[in-house]
Amino acid sequence: MLCRVGYVRRCAATLNPILGAVASRQKHTLPDLPYDYGALEPHICAEIMQLHHSKHHATYVNNLNVTEEKYQEALAKGDVTAQVSLQPALKFNGGGHINHAIFWTNLSPNGGGEPQGKLLEAIKRDFGSFQKMKDKISAATVAVQGSGWGWLGFDKDSGRLRIAACANQDPLQGTTGLIPLLGIDVWEHAYYLQYKNVRPDYVKAIWNVVNWENVSERLQAAKK
Amino acid sequence: GHINHTIFWTNLSPNGGGEPQGELSEAIKRDFGSFQKMKEKMSAATVAVQGSGWGWLGFDKDSGRLRIAACGNQDPLQGTTGLVPLLGIDVWEHAYYLQYKNVRPDY
Numbered sequence: 001m002l003c004r005v006g007y008v009r010r011c012a013a014t015l016n017p018i019l020g021a022v023a024s025r026q027k028h029t030l031p032d033l034p035y036d037y038g039a040l041e042p043h044i045c046a047e048i049m050q051l052h053h054s055k056h057h058a059t060y061v062n063n064l065n066v067t068e069e070k071y072q073e074a075l076a077k078g079d080v081t082a083q084v085s086l087q088p089a090l091k092f093n094g095g096g097h098i099n100h101a102i103f104w105t106n107l108s109p110n111g112g113g114e115p116q117g118k119l120l121e122a123i124k125r126d127f128g129s130f131q132k133m134k135d136k137i138s139a140a141t142v143a144v145q146g147s148g149w150g151w152l153g154f155d156k157d158s159g160r161l162r163i164a165a166c167a168n169q170d171p172l173q174g175t176t177g178l179i180p181l182l183g184i185d186v187w188e189h190a191y192y193l194q195y196k197n198v199r200p201d202y203v204k205a206i207w208n209v210v211n212w213e214n215v216s217e218r219l220q221a222a223k224k
Numbered sequence: 225g226h227i228n229h230t231i232f233w234t235n236l237s238p239n240g241g242g243e244p245q246g247e248l249s250e251a252i253k254r255d256f257g258s259f260q261k262m263k264e265k266m267s268a269a270t271v272a273v274q275g276s277g278w279g280w281l282g283f284d285k286d287s288g289r290l291r292i293a294a295c296g297n298q299d300p301l302q303g304t305t306g307l308v309p310l311l312g313i314d315v316w317e318h319a320y321y322l323q324y325k326n327v328r329p330d331y
Contacts, residue, residue: 147275188317
């Protein structure tokens with residue numbers, strides 16, 4: 001959906017050059033969750049999903065739009081100081097929007113089990129086995145200090161899968177160049193209502209709802 | 225984490241609230257204009273922490289002045305900035321989420 005917004009933006013600017021400056025930036029919108037808030041129970045409870053999607057992700061979207069608007073003005077005025085001062089908010093809210101938009105598609109009530117096909121081959125090749133990959137990403141994710149995300153990513157240069165962790169809402173691709181395939185949110189809001197301080201239990205449970213088809217699709221797209 | 229939380233428990237009290245007195249109150253007025261202004265400035269800095277962290281009222285020994293600061297994660301104020309910690313506000317989500325959910329400003 002982030003790609004579609006850009007397409008609409010470019011169309012609008014082409015079709016109406018007078019309003020091009022105004023229509024040149026369509027606002028970001030909160031994507032719908034592909035399933036009900038309660039669909040991932042008992043692994044992630046409905047209350048978490050509702051707050052996470054309709055409050056946390058929605059706030060990133062709103063604040064991203066506000067920040068981009070201000071950034072546009074700062075660019076127009078040539079105010080580099082203002083641009084720089086807005087960059088942390090762009091990274092935080094832009095990253096938050098990107099990360100959560102990926103996350104909802106990474107999960108499914110029909111998820112769990114094991115990856116298949118080319119994704120499974122790549123996992124075996126780069127980690128030895130599916131279990132070893134799970135252990136490695138789980139450890140990296142649980143070990144995040146403070147708020148952040150664990151990621152399975154694709155390194156275009158080497159053609160290999162890699163595990164990484166990012167702090168706060170730092171987006172994987174924007175900060176490391178790795179293409180995000182599967183993210184695990186370990187901000188406390190992602191699990192605290194249900195798992196309290198026991199982050200390892202949440203990371204263990206989330207494997208029950210990982211949507212391997214989505215992860216495979218992302219790998220296919222990343223290889224292009 | 226240990227330093228910060230040890231300070232935090234002593235910063236809070238069932239008999240707390242109200243306003244500071246004496247030399248603390250004088251210092252706050254001198255360095256922020258008023259108690260209300262200090263509260264607003266510190267609240268804003270604390271709410272604005274991106275991710276996990278703490279808002280702090282600290283003492284700058286070099287200038288003899290009170291300062292407001294924010295630290296990420298469990299970075300201890302004195303160890304990372306040199307400011308002597310007086311009052312910390314924990315805004316890791318675990319500090320408020322069960323009660324205030326996403327509404328950090330209410331906490």
